[in-house]
Structure formats: structure tokens, C-alpha cells
Amino acid sequence: MRGPKFYPAQSIELLTGKQVVALDAAKKRVRLADGEVIAFDKALIATGGSPRPLSIPGGTGDGCLALRTTADARAILAAAVQSKKVAIIGAGFIGLELATSLQDRGLEVTVIAPEALPLARVFGDRIGAKIKAMHESRGVRMLMGTAVQGIGGGMGAKVITISGSKVEADFVVAGLGIQPRIGFLDGSGIVENGAVPVDERMQTRVPGIFAAGDIAALPDLDTGRRRVEHWVAAERQGQRAARCMMDAEPGVMEVDVFWTKQAGASLKYVGHAAEFDQIAYRGVVEEGTFLAGYYRKGALLAAATIGMPLDLVAMERLLKYKAAPTAAQFTDGGFDLLSAARKVPAAGP
Helix, strand or coil: CCCCCHHHHCCCCCCCCCCEEEEECCCCEEEECCCCEEECCCEEECCCEEECCCCCCCCCCCCEEECCCHHHHHHHHHHHHCCCEEEEECCCHHHHHHHHHHHHCCCEEEEEECCCCCCHHHHCHHHHHHHHHHHHHCCCEEEECCCEEEEECCCCCEEEEECCEEEEECEEEECCCEEECCHHHCCCCCCECCEEECCCCCECCCCCEEECHHHEEEEECCCEEECCCCHHHHHHHHHHHHHHHCCCCCCCCCCCEEEEEECCEEEEEEECCCCCCEEEEEEEHHHCEEEEEEEECCEEEEEEEECCHHHHHHHHHHHHCCCCCCHHHHHCCCCCHHHHHHCCCCCCC
16 A cells, blocks of 8 residues: 555565464464564564455356455456446345445346344344445346345356346356454464453463454453454554554554445445434434434434435544433434534543
8 A cells, every 4th residue: 555665664564475374362472474584572463364265166166256355356357348237145234335346337236134124233124225225226137035045157148046036147246245364363362252362452362462453352342252253443443553553652442433325325324323213213214314323222223224324423432422412312413412412521421
């Protein structure tokens, strides 16, 4: 992301084409694939994730692609140029964003997923239904509530078999989420439940070793631990880890933020609600302008919007400083969220 002159000017030694294959947490050193050993005083692990594989018959064929790297993106673009139809397996963020992009390029797009509504686990059924309708209004075929059993044929003659029915496609893209890249940490003692638990300073259970991004499992008052697979979170976590590695005060923990472009609309989200038992609304979801608040046991955990970005900024501040409105206040049009956010001191209420 920077030119070759940047790193030496900042006294940074950048080693490219190298792979870490083992971490010795006790002795604070890493071993590279070529046998070289590098010692450290402090380390930040930010190895991200890898796409979950399409583990079905035919799922590793030439016409089956994924989207994670620049090379992946180029492969999808190359396939799109010579194709008319694409099937996207998975109705998560990557799959749906890609559906919009490829539909804009003139391809016939079919999205296939086992859940009844896209992204309903994150946003709830009402917004999930709106997202589905938005994509369908642009010509995307949303084949929901069915599982993919296998893929037959090669590039240019792809057929996806779904519970007895068939979908023709020139190529397939799988968007099934990611797996944290932590294989090299086997035996290090810092991995738990498939991730690297950290404290609010982004430090692992071994002093001096920090983690950020897709692999990091942060403390969460509601669920115990949470991982956040969005780039704004990774960026902020990296900055927080850097401050703590330099023994600087990191400040109040940032609220998670992400956004996604769905069928031409910008859907934004703040907070983290792994589970919720109530959704409060402002605006009208079906009309495409709304703010939703996600509550669990009466406490606001997150908020999402299309078309009300300033209100979401207010919600981010209110969540950050633990001054979130009640569900009754949230649904009360007379309760001014922006005014409430301005009144919150930086140190919190």
C-alpha cells in the first residue's frame, strides 16, 4: 500500500516473499519457511483469513472461484468478460456485493443460499426481506432456502444441482465466509476456539504479543468474545495495538463499524449484536429509509441504517460512551438522537 521508499524512510525493515511457519511465544521468536529465525521484543499478529472452501463434488473445478485477493478479483473479472451467467453460492456480504457488481456488468446472476432471507441473522427478517427485494428488483435471481449438492461440468458449461433442481452458469463464485489464518500458531498457546483471544489492549495471553483483525477475539460483555471480519475494525484494532505496543494510552475502545453496498444502496452498521431479542425502528424499512436499533435484554447493542447516516453517527457516539437510548426513546420521533449525542461528554456519562 506504500511505495518501496516509504518503509526505509520510516526505519521499517519490510520482508516480502517470506512466510512465518511457527511462533515460539515463550522465547519470543518466529521461524520462517526457509529456516530463518527472527527474535522480537513485541509482535503483532495480523494474518487475516482465508475463504472457506466449497466442500461439495465439483467445488474445486476451474470454474469455481472465490473473492479475497487481488488475484481472485482479476480471475472473476476475466471470467465475467467471457460469460453471460454466474451463480453465487452464499448470500453474505461478499456474495451480495459481488451479485450487484456482476449484474451491473450485464451478467445474469443467481444467488443460492440455504437461509430463507439474506443477512437476516445480522439485520433481522424485515431488513433481510428488503435486501432480497432490492436485489430482485435489479434482476438478480435470489434462490433462497436451498443447499448446493454438487457442481458438474467445466468452465463455460457449469451446472449447479440444488435439491433436485439445476441452475446453469458459466462460472461459480463461492462466498461462504472466512477462516482465521492461524495454522502457524499451533503449539503457541495463544489460540482458543479457532481464534486468538486478546484483551482491550489487543494483547494476547502472552505479554508482548498482540493480535488484530480477523484472527482477534475481543472481549464482549454480551457474548464473552467476538471476532469482527470488517476492514474498518481491522484498521482500528491495528492502530490500537500499535499505541499499546508503544506503551501509550489507547483511549476508549472504538465501536465496531462497517458498511456494505447492497443493490445500489449503502447499508451502514455500528456496534455488535451477535444475538438480539428486539428491533426498534425509525423510518420505514420497506420504503428504503430507516434506522434500526438492536436490543438484547433491554440494552442497545447495535444500530443499522439506509438513508439516515447522521443518526447512525449519533448512535455510534452514544454506544461508545454507554449512553444509548432505550427502545422507547429510539422509536419516539420526538427524541432527538443528534442532540443526545452532543450532550455526551468524551469521558462518558
